[in-house]
Every structure is written in C-alpha cells, then in structure tokens.
Amino acid sequence: MAAAAAASAVATPSLILGPAKRITGLGRSTANVSTGPAQRLRPNRRCFILAKYLFAINTPLSSGSLLTTPPPQSRYPHIASRQIQTIVAEPRMPRLSLGNINPHVVEAKYAVRGELAVKSEEYRARLRNGDNSLPFSEVISANIGNPQQLDQKPITFFRQVLSILEYPKLLDNEKVLLDGLGYKPDVLERAKFLLKNLGSVGAYSASAGVPAIKESIAKFLERRDGFPADPAHIYLSAGASSGVNTLLHILTADPTSGILVPIPQYPLYTASLSVLNARCVPYYLDEAANWGTSLETIKEAYNKAKSEGTDVRAIVIINPGNPTGASLPESDIRSVLQFAAEEQLVVLADEVYQTNVFVGKFHSFRQVLLTLQKENPGDIYDGVELASLHSISKGMVGECGHRGGYFDLIGFDKEVEAQIYKFVSIMLCAPVIGQCLVELMVNPPVKGDPSYPLYKEEYDAIFEGLRKRATALYAAFKDMEGVECGEPQGSMYLFPTIHVSPRAAEAAKEEGRTPDEFYCMRLLEATGVCVVPGSGFGQREGSLHFRTTFLAPGTEWVSSIKKFHREFMDKYR
Numbered sequence: 271m272a273a274a275a276a277a278s279a280v281a282t283p284s285l286i287l288g289p290a291k292r293i294t295g296l297g298r299s300t301a302n303v304s305t306g307p308a309q310r311l312r313p314n315r316r317c318f319i320l321a322k323y324l325f326a327i328n329t330p331l332s333s334g335s336l337l338t339t340p341p342p343q344s345r346y347p348h349i350a351s352r353q354i355q356t357i358v359a360e361p362r363m364p365r366l367s368l369g370n371i372n373p374h375v376v377e378a379k380y381a382v383r384g385e386l387a388v389k390s391e392e393y394r395a396r397l398r399n400g401d402n403s404l405p406f407s408e409v410i411s412a413n414i415g416n417p418q419q420l421d422q423k424p425i426t427f428f429r430q431v432l433s434i435l436e437y438p439k440l441l442d443n444e445k446v447l448l449d450g451l452g453y454k455p456d457v458l459e460r461a462k463f464l465l466k467n468l469g470s471v472g473a474y475s476a477s478a479g480v481p482a483i484k485e486s487i488a489k490f491l492e493r494r495d496g497f498p499a500d501p502a503h504i505y506l507s508a509g510a511s512s513g514v515n516t517l518l519h520i521l522t523a524d525p526t527s528g529i530l531v532p533i534p535q536y537p538l539y540t541a542s543l544s545v546l547n548a549r550c551v552p553y554y555l556d557e558a559a560n561w562g563t564s565l566e567t568i569k570e571a572y573n574k575a576k577s578e579g580t581d582v583r584a585i586v587i588i589n590p591g592n593p594t595g596a597s598l599p600e601s602d603i604r605s606v607l608q609f610a611a612e613e614q615l616v617v618l619a620d621e622v623y624q625t626n627v628f629v630g631k632f633h634s635f636r637q638v639l640l641t642l643q644k645e646n647p648g649d650i651y652d653g654v655e656l657a658s659l660h661s662i663s664k665g666m667v668g669e670c671g672h673r674g675g676y677f678d679l680i681g682f683d684k685e686v687e688a689q690i691y692k693f694v695s696i697m698l699c700a701p702v703i704g705q706c707l708v709e710l711m712v713n714p715p716v717k718g719d720p721s722y723p724l725y726k727e728e729y730d731a732i733f734e735g736l737r738k739r740a741t742a743l744y745a746a747f748k749d750m751e752g753v754e755c756g757e758p759q760g761s762m763y764l765f766p767t768i769h770v771s772p773r774a775a776e777a778a779k780e781e782g783r784t785p786d787e788f789y790c791m792r793l794l795e796a797t798g799v800c801v802v803p804g805s806g807f808g809q810r811e812g813s814l815h816f817r818t819t820f821l822a823p824g825t826e827w828v829s830s831i832k833k834f835h836r837e838f839m840d841k842y843r
C-alpha cells in the first residue's frame with residue numbers, strides 16, 4: 271500500500287525531472303516520501319531527492335525501491351525503459367558557510383552599516399510602501415557621511431562637465447549647451463581638456479590614474495602647502511577607502527604587524543586590519559582636549575604593543591576626525607611627526623575632511639612635514655614616510671557615490687613604491703569619472719572664470735548650511751540631560767557622550783546589547799533617526815557615545831531626538 275501510494279505520489283510532475291536533476295524541497299526521508307500525502311512532495315525548500323537510474327531494463331521492481339510511473343516517451347525517451355530508483359540524499363549544504371569562509375572577514379566589524387543601518391532601511395522600505403503604523407514619517411540616515419543622500423546638492427560646474435564627459439556628442443551642439451542650457455564656456459573647455467587627456471571615460475586609464483589629473487593634483491598640493499609635489503608619487507583611487515586598503519596591504523607583512531589607530535576611529539581601519547589578519551594598536555584620543563592627540567597616550571600604546579611582540583609599523587591620523595569632528599592644531603601634528611620620525615613609523619594621514627573645518631584652520635601633514643624638513647635639514651624628518659589621502663566623498667563636493675580619491679606619497683622606498691604601483695595595477699584603475707571629479711575638486715573654477723560666481727555661491731551655501739546644522743545639533747545636545755558634547759570643529763559628525771541610568775544599562779544587558787547600542791536602537795524605533803553607537807568606533811571602557819552626522823536638513827529630526835531622549839531618561843530613571 272505504502273509503496274503504491276509512494277509510486278503514485280512520486281509520479282507527480284514535480285518529481286519527474288530527468289536524470290540527476292535537482293528537485294528541491296521534497297520530504298526529508300524515505301518514509302516521508304512513501305507515506306505522506308501528495309502535497310508533501312511538493313517543493314518545500316529543504317531537501318533534494320536524487321533520482322538514480324539503474325540500467326535494469328525489464329527487471330522487475332526490487333522490493334524497497336520506489337518506482338515512478340514511466341515518464342512520457344516523447345519527453346524522456348532515455349529513461350522510459352529504465353528502472354528508476356529514487357533514493358533520498360542528505361540535504362545538500364552550500365559549499366560555503368560561515369564556518370569555512372575567510373574567518374578574518376567574519377571577524378571584521380563595520381558598525382556604520384551594521385544592524386541599525388539595516389533596520390533603518392527596512393523602515394524606509396515600509397514607509398515607501400505606505401505603511402503608516404510607524405511612529406515617524408521619515409527615516410533620517412544620520413549614521414553615515416553620505417551628503418547627497420541627505421539633500422546636499424551636487425556642484426553645478428562639476429555635473430555639467432561630467433555630462434559632457436559621459437556624452438561627448440553634446441559638444442556638437444555647443445550653442446544649445448551655452449544658450450539653451452546655460453553652460454558657461456569654461457565648462458566646455460574643461461570637458462574638452464579632460465576628453466583630450468583621457469579619451470573616453472568608458473576606457474581604463476593608466477593604473478595610477480590619468481597623468482593630466484595627477485598633474486592637477488600636484489599643482490593643488492603645491493598651492494595648498496607651499497611645497498612642490500611630484501605627480502609620480504600620486505595615485506588615484508576609488509575613494510580614500512581603496513587607498514587605505516592598498517596601503518594597509520603593503521604595510522602589513524604578517525600577523526605581528528601592527529598599526530597605531532586612533533580610538534575612536536572610522537572603522538575602515540580596524541575592519542581592514544581584521545581582514546588582513548594584522549594587529550590594530552589602539553591609541554585613545556583625548557576627549558577632554560576636544561579629542562586631540564595625546565603624545566603620552568600614543569607612546570604608551572606603542573610601548574605596550576612592542577612589549578607584546580607587535581611589530582608596529584605605522585600610525586594612522588584622521589584629521590579632521592571621524593567620528594570626533596576634531597581638527598588638530600599644528601602643534602599636535604608636529605608632535606606626531608616627531609614621534610613617527612624617532613620610532614621610524616610610516617604616517618597615514620587621512621585628510622578626507624580637510625575642507626570641513628569650522629574652527630581654526632586645516633593643517634595638512636604634508637605641509638607640516640615639509641616645513642619640519644626645511645627647518646631641520648639633515649635631521650630625522652628627512653626619512654619620514656608619509657601617505658596622505660583625500661577624497662571627493664566629503665566636503666562641499668560630497669560625490670561619494672562616484673568613488674574618487676587619491677593618495678600622495680613622500681619618502682617611500684622606490685622598490686616599495688613599485689609594489690604599490692603593482693598592487694593598484696591589479697585592480698586596473700580607479701573609476702575614471704571619479705578621477706575626473708578629483709580633477710574638478712582640486713582645480714575648481716577660480717575668480718574671473720565664468721562659472722566661478724555660481725560655484726562660489728553653491729560652495730559657500732553648503733559650507734554655511736553644514737556649520738548651522740552642526741551648531742543647532744550641538745545646542746540641542748547641550749540642552750539634554752546626561753549628554754556632553756564638544757563644540758563642533760570640523761568633519762560631518764558630533765560624537766556626544768551619553769550617561770544612562772543603571773536601569774537602562776540593565777535593560778540593555780537583558781537584550782544582549784551594550785547600553786549605547788540599546789539607546790541607539792530605541793532612538794531609531796521611536797524617531798526614525800539612525801545614528802551609530804560609540805562602540806562601533808571604539809571608546810574608553812565605561813564611557814558611552816553615539817555618532818551622528820549633521821548633514822540632514824531641517825530641525826525637526828533634532829527636536830525628535832530631544833523628545834526621545836527626555837522620554838528615555840524618564841522611562842529608565
């Protein structure tokens with residue numbers, strides 16, 4: 271009976287697929303297959319039955335085997351006269367699982383796009399689909415420095431040039447561009463200059479970047495720092511991230527290689543070092559001194575790591591800081607360079623926020639190093655190896671989706687640089703449109719150029735908008751119970767300290783979260799504002815923070831954070 275039931279059940283079209291064809295989701299065991307109702311044999315995700323065809327023409331059924339009714343001759347002639355034995359195979363697991371892929375990738379953490387960010391995207395999708403059961407009507411992605419996602423407008427001059435680069439045939443109608451669309455003549459000139467130098471943006475460029483763009487960067491560095499730069503040591507990259515990735519690959523030789531990384535830090539560094547199975551040597555920034563660097567702390571971290579057998583090779587500085595927003599005074603930079611020179615550490619200066627400075631002035635590591643070299647000829651500074659990175663992602667450009675950036679090297683050994691060149695060659699080249707945006711960023715319209723008035727108006731408006739929003743958010747934080755925040759100095763973030771009650775900490779523990787994760791999760795659920803817990807960047811034991819960008823327009827979201835905070839404090843008092 272059972273066999274007959276099985277035979278008819280197995281004969282359902284879902285099973286008869288031909289030799290060795292996978293049949294997904296049938297019953298898990300023979301018993302299931304042979305005794306269950308027909309619908310149990312329909313696909314149900316988990317199992318595969320492998321049909322095995324025995325070459326036993328005209329052989330009667332052996333007991334225990336399951337025979338399907340022969341498939342229609344016309345479709346399955348090759349199995350029509352064969353006895354078909356269906357055996358149940360173990361569920362076929364994917365070749366890859368969390369347990370056998372690169373463990374260093376599994377270990378890496380990147381909170382900026384972690385659980386909260388994923389949840390915020392789910393909320394966004396629900397709102398888009400008309401779900402009005404949420405207590406907010408908009409998701410504010412204050413978790414990531416993504417300016418144009420938060421309404422920062424692209425600079426007109428940049429996009430006009432790009433439009434021609436993408437579609438050079440527009441140049442056949444210059445009159446339309448100039449009179450109809452209001453492009454200025456310098457837009458056309460710049461596009462022609464770039465097209466002449468790169469051919470098509472759809473073609474790979476030279477590995478280290480388009481030579482003419484590298485020359486523009488060198489001129490920019492000279493204008494910015496007052497010291498000439500050599501285009502031969504400039505490498506275009508797909509954003510600063512790709513530059514950091516290249517440099518860390520070169521810098522880390524084995525699991526004892528260590529890199530000094532500021533804490534809190536942008537998790538690109540810790541995550542990349544995890545992936546490379548190298549050591550992060552954390553040094554804490556000084557919150558009491560507006561998140562400046564403390565040489566004492568750096569030395570302590572360095573000596574401790576050395577005593578533990580770490581081969582410390584480099585120090586990373588993020589200036590202006592992420593997540594801290596700190597903008598380093600020249601004296602801090604001088605101290606770091608002196609320490610690096612004394613201990614022979616390579617310096618990685620991440621300067622992607624160099625135009626986001628509200629307090630004081632940006633000092634580049636390059637400018638300070640070259641000044642120290644000039645002031646102290648033949649001294650320790652001559653040998654310092656410095657890589658400085660910049661990007662189109664931040665500042666008033668905010669073109670992070672186009673992936674462009676560069677790094678510039680000083681003092682690197684020729685053979686090492688050849689390996690860096692080889693490494694970037696393996697990735698072929700940085701996106702060419704991103705490279706063009708680097709050219710526009712470092713060589714924007716200047717006074718007297720037809721596009722300058724609009725460029726300046728747009729640039730200043732973005733800068734002012736960011737400053738105003740930073741100040742408004744800072745004022746809100748100052749007003750909130752148990753929150754402390756330094757004055758905004760630069761970059762795109764505030765990183766306030768939060769003090770939560772023991773009851774809130776207990777509730778967090780019950781949920782398996784750190785108190786800052788718990789706070790940020792409740793904030794997202796209540797307001798739709800997504801921020802990042804301080805633990806995602808590293809923070810001193812016992813302290814709690816969160817990072818928020820101040821990119822989002824409007825002030826409503828700031829009020830909703832204040833309201834949430836009051837309620838949270840009251841609830842867990």
Ligand SMILES: Cc1ncc(COP(=O)(O)O)c(C=O)c1O
Nearest residue numbers: 415509510511536592661663675
């Ligand atoms: C300090 C820092 N460095 C590098 C990056 C990466 O920037 P990019 O978009 O140029 O890869 C970021 C992005 O937020 C950053 O904050």
